[in-house]
């Protein structure tokens with residue numbers, strides 16, 4: 593996808609909307625094709641810096657995780673990744689869709705599987721599945737189940753035939769469907785190799801539909817200001833640098849939460865807390881009020897449904913640090929809080945509830 597003409601039928605990049613043969617389709621597309629590489633991905637200084645930080649941090653994080661699959665090389669016997677194995681007429685049938693066909697390269701596919709830590713319990717949905725290589729690879733090599741959707745019926749046929757030939761047609765399904773109309777709620781891993789404008793258009797649905805903890809991986813294009821949790825530079829067969837990004841869908845943390853600490857049967861020893869939190873993607877912050885005392889949230893972390901944050905405030909004549917950690921399930925959080933201050937050091941169970949709107 594490197595030498596496409598500057599024509600919005602193939603690529604909106606460099607073409608002014610008014611010059612396009614099909615401005616409506618141009619609006620739905622983006623400005624950069626999937627194969628364009630890091631330098632062309634310029635969503636702004638903040639997003640770029642966040643992505644570079646993720647790239648810098650990723651290898652250490654991946655090494656530290658013992659559950660990360662080790663052997664992720666994509667082998668020819670699993671699924672062909674050879675461009676010539678997809679007939680030109682099948683590729684051409686994608687030309688006028690939101691994104692033309694190009695298969696993810698083996699290195700990118702391996703990085704997608706590895707960053708998403710695809711495993712036996714996963715259900716992988718590939719939006720715009722092309723010849724089916726992503727889903728077939730996830731099923732064959734990692735024991736997952738999956739669904740690929742593509743509007744190009746010729747490519748869907750190829751994917752189905754390949755899954756059948758590999759003996760995994762029951763676990764790797766493919767259907768002709770628009771990515772914008774696909775129910776993605778079942779995915780535990782969502783994969784994409786699309787255009788920047790297309791992935792950005794999908795972003796609100798990804799955040800509102802997918803369960804907290806779902807991994808989202810994108811070959812080449814990032815999701816704007818939603819900072820990736822990991823990213824990896826991959827080399828194409830021709831030696832071009834590309835980037836694969838991974839995000840974990842965060843739980844909804846924003847709002848008002850309430851909880852008590854202390855013996856519930858001794859009311860004058862019970863401490864009442866209210867937290868007012870704001871959130872942007874996986875980042876959150878705000879204030880916890882203990883009685884009438886406001887305490888600023890620090891060291892806040894949110895990964896999927898796992899939450900942790902700290903506050904410090906006065907209890908009696910001591911400054912007591914509170915380190916909360918727990919898991920969000922809908923409108924409840926269950927976990928523990930470590931209280932430390934002076935010689936006091938204790939860990940208590942912690943249960944918080946999302947307060948009704950009227951209390952806000």
Ligand SMILES: C[S@@+](CC[C@H](N)C(=O)[O-])C[C@H]1O[C@@H](n2cnc3c(N)ncnc32)[C@H](O)[C@@H]1O
Nearest residue numbers: 686690691694695696720722742743770771785
């Ligand atoms: C760059 S290819 C990616 C193929 C495959 N996911 C991979 O990584 O090898 C993009 C695919 O999206 C499909 N596509 C484009 N617009 C679509 C839409 N609105 N709904 C479904 N599929 C679409 C194209 O037919 C093409 O096969």
